[in-house]
Amino acid sequence: MRNLDEYRDWQGTIDELVDTANIALQRLGRGRNADLNIRLVRDYAQRGILSPAERRGKEAVYRFQHLNEIIAARVLLNDGWPLAKIAEQFQTDRNIVVLPISPDDEMTSGFVKEMAAEAPPTSAEDLWKSLRMGAVAPSLSSPRSSAPPIRTTHEFASRSMETTTRRSSLHRSLRELGAHWDHPPATSVTRIQLTEWCELLLDSDRLRRLSLEDAEAIGRAITAALSDPMLRKGKF
Amino acid sequence: MPHSSMSTPTFTVSIQPERSALLAGHGQSIHALVRIQAPAAPAAHQQRQPLNLALVIDRSGSMSGTPLREARRCVQMILRSLQPTDSVAVVSFDDEVTVDIPHQVVGSQAEKLCHVVDNIHSGGSTALYDGWHAGVGQALQGPKGTALSRVLLLSDGGANRGLADPEEIANRVAAMAQAGVSTSTYGLGSGFNEHLMIGMGRAGRGNHYYGATAEDLEDPFREEFDLLRALHARGLRLHLQAPEGVKVEVLNGYTQDPERGAYCLPDLPYGGEAWALVKLTVPAALVPTIEASPSMLLEATVTGVDLETQPLPPQSGWLSLASLPAAAYGVLVEDELVASRRSELRAADLQERAQAAARNRDWRLVDKLLAEALREAENNPWLKGVVESLQRYAAMRQEEAMSKEAMYGAQRMRSRIAAQDEQVGVYASHQEADQASYLRRKLEQGKRMGRPPQP
Known part of the structure; x- marks a missing residue:
């Protein structure tokens, strides 16, 4: 019987990626919402969930890594993880693997069954089981691969909880310092030095979307501000 | 002028400023109250969504006698209040965990289940986590997709x-x-860890209550149960948008959704009001001139889901203010409700600091902070009563009671559901008792309504 391990040498086009991922999701017991399509694949690529495809001439070629990423994303999404959070986690760690819901299923064997011995929390029930006293996120690495350690969706949940802990600690510390926000406001800024004594600081994200009209309006605003006698005297 | 969204079958959002205009020509900070008001309960609400509850009771040695007897009574009160279509389980724990009533649909078995609860007896130490687990x-054995699993x-x-x-x-x-089972906590007496119990209630998207004695727990159990029965919307998120350059701060201390920065509001019952106090810092350049038409300063959009976790239509409210010259601005009267909520949040902050000082046994600082809180409460008799209760605990140097009351009281002030017709400057216990239990303003969180505030 076929299993995920069989896909390790897989490669194909975007159409084949969609077909193969849908079949694999069905086999993993996650086929109910496996209505993956090309539009979604492109959306995941844009969000950074899917690694860039390899270009071969005009054609984009996808491999096992892409298949794994897209299946993991679909499973996590169905378990309630927001796409933004999945993308955030995938930015730091792409080596995530999805395990089947039914380890006894005759379609799962070898590699998959071996992994299923430590089933991840792919549902509320699985999460509950994983939260038993002393339970720790299993560290699973493929015995046949020299690739970086593979993470499970369980570890994804654990990492997310770690993030929650850090955020909670940050929140408390900020409150102790008298701040009323949960996260320090942070913005990416681009500095444009016009002269040695004159610089513009602009929100980088906004700068990327700045139209010519916006630029002209900024020019007028600067003129108005610099003509303001109170501002010129340094009185704000 | 404050403006609210058109009336809809769901909640409404409006923004109420502390003054009805800005002072022309000056940068300034203003406060505004974002009010999210649920509609009155429809007649059909009698047919509410089934509840799926697991009641977990500590039966450790310290609960022996009156505490366990009262805890059993509270559980029995809930069992008798459930509808036949609701599901329930009862778990008790000391060193070990016992499932006294396995998960089941209540049906016509409520009295039979109450008899089972009578047989829960006290034992050893406190395996709290295992009991919760x-x-x-x-x-989790309840019907899938039930919104109210708790x-x-x-x-x-x-x-x-x-x-x-x-x-x-x-x-x-x-x-x-996050996976669908929320948690509420009930601390009893003075020996429990308030950080743990409040932390679990907040993290669990439920509530957190405490009772100074076992008898005092009946109020919060009833409150939670009434709240669950009256829920209109859950998972409320407040999204705020202001013109570039205007700084926006939410003063309640609501948790922020890490995804979008939206603020997580408490669950909203029919007839209730969730609220957020917002501080806007407007630079002089963005204050409209006297001749100009009012400028939009804040848009508040609230999203949420109904009891079947279906998204409700997002609702928005807007705040636009014109500016006035100093003479005209000077005669504007501060909005009483906004001022009152502002005092509440300041008092909550002072209470939290007093709690930390009490834990350090720095009673001089406690007294100073509570005196400051009392000044904040000058025009708010309910707040005044709350602070005076704390002062009595502080005067007697009762660290545990002071610490718990201050923490629970502050949490309550920051996130309480208010009555939509709440009167500022008026407080009478008998009038509060006529309100739905989850809308009552209690003088002490750990005491039942009507009980004298201090022995």
Whole structure:
């Protein structure tokens, strides 16, 4: 019987990626919402969930890594993880693997069954089981691969909880310092030095979307501000 | 002028400023109250969504006698209030966890279930986490997709067996809440760990209550149950948008959704009001000139889901203010409600600081902070009563009672559901008692309504 391990040498086009991922999701017991399509694949690529495809001439070629990423994303999404959070986690760690819901299923064997011995929390029930006293996120690495350690969706949940802990600690510390926000406001800024004594600081994200009209309006605003006698005297 | 969205079958959002205009020509900070008001309960609400509850009771040695007897009585009160279509389980724990009533649909068995609860007896130490975990396991056996799956955990102690780290427990409770099972906590007496119990209630997207004695727990149990029965919307998120350059701060201390920065508001019952006090810092350049038309300063959009977790239509409210010259601005009267909520939040902040000082046994600082809180309460008789109760605990140097009351009181002030017709400057216990239990303003969180505030 076929299993995920069989896909390790897989490669194909975007159409084949969609077909193969849908079949694999069905086999993993996650086929109910496996209505993956090309539009979604492109959306995941844009969000950074899917690694860039390899270009071969005009054609984009996808491999096992892409298949794994897209299946993991679909499973996590169905378990309630927001796409933004999945993308955030995938930015730091792409080596995530999805395990089947039914380890006894005759379609799962070898590699998959071996992994299923430590089933991840792919549902509320699985999460509950994983939260038993002393339970720790299993560290699973493929015995046949020299690739970086593979993470499970369980570890994804654990990492997310770690993030929650850090955020909670940050929140408390900020409150102790008298701040009323949960996260320090942070913005990416681009500095444009016009002269040695004159610089513009602009929100980088906004700068990327700045139209010519916006630029002209900024020019007028600067003129108005610099003509303001109170501002010129340094009185704000 | 404040403006609200058109009336709809769901909640409405409006923004009420502390003054009805800006002072022309000056940068300034203003406060505004974002009010999210639920509609009155429809007649059809009698047919509410079934509840799926797991009641988890501490039966450790310290609960023997009156505390366990009262805890059993509270559980029986809930069992008798359930509808036949509701599901329930009862779990008790000391060193070990016992599933006294496995998950089941109540049907016509309420009295039979009450008899089973009579047989819960006290034992050893407090495996609180294991008890909670078993309760979640029972709740998970409920019907899938039920919006109201909740564990109600009652304990008089800290976790002293099994997993005991409050932060780790809160993380796990948060993960289960995300997966669909929320948690509320009930602390009993003066020996429980308030950080653990409040942390679990907050992380668990439920509530957190405490009772100074077992008899005092009946109020919060009834309150939670009434609240669950009256829920209109859950998972409310407040999204705020202001013109570039205007700084926006929410002063309640609501948790922010890490995804979008939206603020997580409490669940909203029919007839109730969730609220957020917002501080806007407007630079002089953005204050409209006297001749100009009012400028938009804040847009508040609230999203949420109904009891079947279906998204409700997002609702928005807007705040636009014109500016006035100093003479005209000077005669504007400060809005009483906004001022009152502002005082509440300042008092909550002072209470939290007093709690920390009490834990350090720095009673001089406690007295100073509470005196400051009393000044904040000058025009708010309810707030005044709350602070005076704390002062009595402080005067007697009762560290545990002072610490718990201050913490629970502050949390309540920051996130309480208000009555839509709440009168500022008026407080009478008998009038509060006529309100729905979850709308009542109590003088002491750990005491039942009507009980004298201090023995």
